[in-house]
Amino acid sequence: MVSLPEELQAREAAARRRVEELQAETAELAIRLEEAREDLSRLEITRETVAQVLAELSAAETEPHDATGRVPEANESATPHGVGVMMVPPWREGLVVAVLPDVYRDIVEIIADAPGPLQAKQVVPRTGLPTTTGKIEGTRGKLKRLLERGWLDEDAPGQFTLARQGPGRDRVNSQ
Structure with a gap:
């Protein structure tokens, strides 16, 4: 027959093992969560970059003429380099x-x-x-x-x- 203190010690040891197992699982999940957040961040940046490039290409295709009305030659760009979609517009009165x-x-x-x-x-x-x-x-x-x-x-x-x-x-x- 097992004494009450021995039974309590056995149960305490089992509970301690379970806590340690759950802590290990939690640490593993935290690592996986951080990796998933980093993947999400990279995908968001990629999507924003692709949207910006496509907008620039679309603007270049829809406006093939320059300010003088002539069509730029093949080696000329229809829009100046560095011009594209501005995601954060400058603040001005009335802008929300x-x-x-x-x-x-x-x-x-x-x-x-x-x-x-x-x-x-x-x-x-x-x-x-x-x-x-x-x-x-x-x-x-x-x-x-x-x-x-x-x-x-x-x-x-x-x-x-x-x-x-x-x-x-x-x-x-x-x-």
Whole structure:
């Protein structure tokens, strides 16, 4: 006959083994999840790049004439190099955040909802991405693009806030 303390020790050992097995499975799933997120990120970037290239090609095919009305020769480009689809348009009066691609819109909304300036490493987890170096750097690039196009301001290096655009937004206590 087995004593109660021995039975409890056996059950505790079995439970400990089960916890260790589940922790190992969790670690494996976390690795697989990160790999799947990286694959998704690469596919999104590829899709955006392909859409941009196709838009440039489509624009070149639909406008075969240059400004003078002549057809460019075979070695000439119908559109200048570097001209293509601008995914983040420059901010101007009357432009709403809805014109931005989803990722950029999310970033602007996160910055707008923040009580103060945010860094890229603070924005990344709020977008649902893992806080890996690659995701932080990618987000920093998006923040800089939004800054260049007038959607955001950079109060101090790496500290992003919503841009102070429009009448009265650049003054404290403007109401």
